[in-house]
Amino acid sequence: MTAVRARLTEFDIRRLIKASDDDDRAAAAHKLCRSMERVDLTAEDREAAQKILRLLAEDAAELVRRALAVTLKSSDLLPRDVARKLAMDVDSIALPIIGSSPVFSDEDLIEIVRAGSIARQAAVAARPSVPRDVAEVIAAEAGEAAVRTLASNDNADLSERAMGRAIDRFGSAPEVVAALAYRQVLPLGITERLVALASEAVREHLVSRHAVAPETAIRLATYARERATVDLIDEAPAGADLATFVAQLNARKALTASLLLRALARGKMALFEHGVAELASTPHSRAWLMVHDAGPLGLKAIYDRAGLPPRLFQAFRAGVDTWRQLTAEGGDLSGETFRERMLERFLTQRPNAPRDDVAYLMERLDQAPQGPVRIQAANAA
Template sequence: MADTLTQQDVQNLLLDPSPENRAAMAAKLGKSFDGQELSTSERVLAEDIVRIMAKDVAAKVRAALAESLKASATLPRDVALMLARDVESVSLPFIEVSSVLTEEDLIEIIRSGSSQKQTAVARRPDVTEGVAEELAERGDEAAVAALMSNEAAPVTARAMGRALDRFPASESVQAPLVNRAKLPVTVAERLVALVSEQLRERLVAKHELPSDIAADLVLQTRERATYGLVGGAGERDLERLVEQLRVSGRLSPSLLLRALCMGDLPFFEVALAQLGRIPIVNARMLIHDAGQLGLKSLSERAGIPAKLYPAIRIAVDVARETEFDGGDHDLERHRRRMLERILTQVEEMAGEDLDYLLNKLSDLTLAA
């Protein structure tokens, strides 16, 4: 420690105890505290100085000490706890980084600390499952939002569910949940009923949800705009949603069929245009071609399986024939008519698509 801490440093500190000099000493100490060259006696001296400075009356000195020692792996635990329990200006950078603090220490901070301290815990790169559970249970809204934003944190489905229980209307909690790289399907299903339309779109585009859930999510986000796009209102948002789905590999033929069967012809038109790599105006002309060749050629170009084409053909015909009277359950009647036509005239349909359409027909029939 010849160029860092010496006995002379201690004497200088006693002779000139100004906050500035004490803070400079704290920074100097931190740079050498983990040095391999420290002898046993120097280590004892360094720890004594650290304990004194951790109790300094000037927050400026304690803050300099905490900043310089936050990455130390050999800091005595009692000193680490003193710094973590200090005022926010001292403790926050230390709490967010220090590896000396144990899981028990961090849980204590969550239970007794301020919102800012809870948030500092949530931002740590080594948050454990137990700490994440405690934050979800006891952390305030800002801390829980920070936890959900921390991709390194192992947040369980249970912790996510608890966060939604406590903050069901908080977009600051919901948005980072939606944006996590992996999201349990059970949590995604809960988010459907809670999040905004924009976040629902992101759910569909980002996560590998089961096809029936993905279809329902698309339909829910599109419900209000289904028949309001004729004049162009909202078309930019629709194109952006379809593009997100296409890029993420979620714009499947089944999704197109299901959306079409639920009455969302504008979504089908934009999706087929993007998959076929042609302008939307051209796609609409081909889809509604009276000779019926246009839809078939565009479907093939877009990669629609031949087995799904008959159902799509019927759905487009029903959509073209339907006139809405504006009465109660208008859209439901249209959907039921379309599903009945498809299910009675298409013999080759099977598997998930058939199950989905049958379930939807059942739901509509019960609601009638």
């Protein structure tokens, strides 16, 4: 049997050398490589075979080099120097080797990632096994497609630090977030971060599959919905039917105290008025009179009738007072400058509410940019 295999190999070598047509030589190279892979080679035979493989890697014909790369992409027979050479070839030759060859060291793979080709970075990320050090470099330096591929690869040794780096860089990319969320194992800290970024379907998967407190998921999901609602109000035309809008919110149980407080802190008085009118089952005209009653009782009466939390009344009171002060000073009430001034003053009112409740409000309100410009604007106001 060995003699038959030896003759076959010798015949294919002669065919490879003599053939002038690229297709014939590629076919001979493929058959030769398969023959080498299938037989048990002695140390001497292995050394001879690897010399032949080095010659094939130098062949001028791309088809011959591709035959070598595809046939022996998963073989440890391929010398490391040949694998490195093929990894620098054109994509049709390099990608099979990069994606499968077991002869690369971690340093080789990191070098490939840092060379900057997105396709080759993704090929490293999709390997049957991705060592931790290699995964760290992909998460920190590779392009989005490679990071998404890495996150999808449960055979990649992804540390919590690497996952966190991927979220830092691509937390706004839904496909990366989903790929991380569907990994078999996730640290608690990563799960908590993903819950805040994921779509509703992915969030449900995280809560059911991983160790995340349901109240955390509910809080973050509610925050995302409320922020989107206020953003929608910001973009709505002046003639938008707020009465219908808040009625729809109420029907979906989304007309919450934190939403109304955020809207009020952003200067959206009309939304607050229509919101309390809806919750109190009171005409908007009557709610308007009670909200803007100069006395101490009107706002409290409509607030209580709306069923809003008593412990937060002073915060709403501070919001209404702030809005009234700014409108009395005049100026454009519709622009971003007004909303920033409104939020800045509201947050400095220090409403008389329990510390835990104030902390809750600060967390739930939109985070306004901080810095010297904002502080100067507030002082000028």
